[in-house]
Amino acid sequence: MIIEILGAESLGVRGLACVVKLKNQKICIDPGIALGWSRYGFLPHPFQIAIGAEIREKIIAELKDATDVIISHFDGDHCPLFNPNPYQLGISAVKNSLSDCRIWAKGSAHSSTVQQKRRSEFAESLNRNLPNVEGVKEGPLEFSMPVSHGQQNTEEHSIMMSRIEEDGKIFVHASDIQLLDEETTEKILNWKPDIVLVSGPPLYHYTSSLHQMQRELAWKNAKKLSRHVHILILDHHLLRSEEGNMWLRKLKRTAQNQVFCAADFMGRTPLLLEAWRKELYEWMPVSQQWHEYYEQGKVDRNDYRIRGWESLISRGKIKPCKWYDACPIKEYTESGRLERYWVENYCLVNNKHCIRYQKEEQGKYHPDYMMPNGEIREHLHL
Numbered sequence: 001m002i003i004e005i006l007g008a009e010s011l012g013v014r015g016l017a018c019v020v021k022l023k024n025q026k027i028c029i030d031p032g033i034a035l036g037w038s039r040y041g042f043l044p045h046p047f048q049i050a051i052g053a054e055i056r057e058k059i060i061a062e063l064k065d066a067t068d069v070i071i072s073h074f075d076g077d078h079c080p081l082f083n084p085n086p087y088q089l090g091i092s093a094v095k096n097s098l099s100d101c102r103i104w105a106k107g108s109a110h111s112s113t114v115q116q117k118r119r120s121e122f123a124e125s126l127n128r129n130l131p132n133v134e135g136v137k138e139g140p141l142e143f144s145m146p147v148s149h150g151q152q153n154t155e156e157h158s159i160m161m162s163r164i165e166e167d168g169k170i171f172v173h174a175s176d177i178q179l180l181d182e183e184t185t186e187k188i189l190n191w192k193p194d195i196v197l198v199s200g201p202p203l204y205h206y207t208s209s210l211h212q213m214q215r216e217l218a219w220k221n222a223k224k225l226s227r228h229v230h231i232l233i234l235d236h237h238l239l240r241s242e243e244g245n246m247w248l249r250k251l252k253r254t255a256q257n258q259v260f261c262a263a264d265f266m267g268r269t270p271l272l273l274e275a276w277r278k279e280l281y282e283w284m285p286v287s288q289q290w291h292e293y294y295e296q297g298k299v300d301r302n303d304y305r306i307r308g309w310e311s312l313i314s315r316g317k318i319k320p321c322k323w324y325d326a327c328p329i330k331e332y333t334e335s336g337r338l339e340r341y342w343v344e345n346y347c348l349v350n351n352k353h354c355i356r357y358q359k360e361e362q363g364k365y366h367p368d369y370m371m372p373n374g375e376i377r378e379h380l381h382l
């Protein structure tokens, strides 16, 4: 079982999109994305929009050969939408992919009116019957009955958790539960998972002492999961603030097992772009009309891309790979021979999954024209 997290707050966007590769199945869970319409009174910064667009492309690419798609609920950051805003994923971009695969979707009961509408639009756009799979178990897949979306009333706003098992390894995806319900935590543990990907509490909403009960409950449930689950990945609502990042660090320090955010799990430095949105605007001011012009296709989001990375490095938010200055991948990119994808997804985020990095650490030979994923591109050497 190979798990790859595509989108989450620690990767720069809202969502909890991932891919699980089994021997004979490729399962995409929650293939959606959003950027948070307004934080601190600001729309998404163009740098965040550029990062979001790349993650959206990645989700689109991963869906092309997916055999199964799971949708935990129909919030805009968890599924393709009939009517997306400019920062989300539209059904039209993935219609062909979604026509060919199996779709396992939460039912429409125990959902808000907006979610029910999105579900209907989703099914109609694909011209597919979309059965409710809550409680279903088939092959390596199993789905929960509706569980509470945070502390909200389950009758009106719930999600469906997924369990995937292969060769004795069990993965659980539990989007948006926010660790606020003890019963849901117990359900996860009853599934006896080895790895859990789950949304942490939305600490950025907890602005008064009245929220003390939620804080304590989420901490208690996180500790409980971390005691029993070998790898616990906490992200989403939790990492929309620096406070959430500190909460996670404290959990990592005190946990008996491994605790990660999505970026950690993917070997990368976290990019908490929503938490840093105010600072991004201070470092790289944006004209008042920019977003309007962007929707009209009159400005390019990539204008802020290189400046954005440079700002994060110069302000100490991220630290590139220690081999970066001497690495041929940097030179190929700066000379325009290599697309920026590689430096932005490996070098600048200090990605420990880089094959070049691993070989450097082991003192093993590797040619200059080996890509961070091990791919050989001999033409770069000419």
Ligand code: SF4
Binding pocket: 321, 322, 323, 324, 325, 327, 328, 329, 343, 346, 347, 348, 350, 351, 354, 355, 356, 357, 360, 371, 372
């Ligand atoms: S390619 Fe790998 S080793 Fe080279 S700088 Fe990037 S992350 Fe480091």
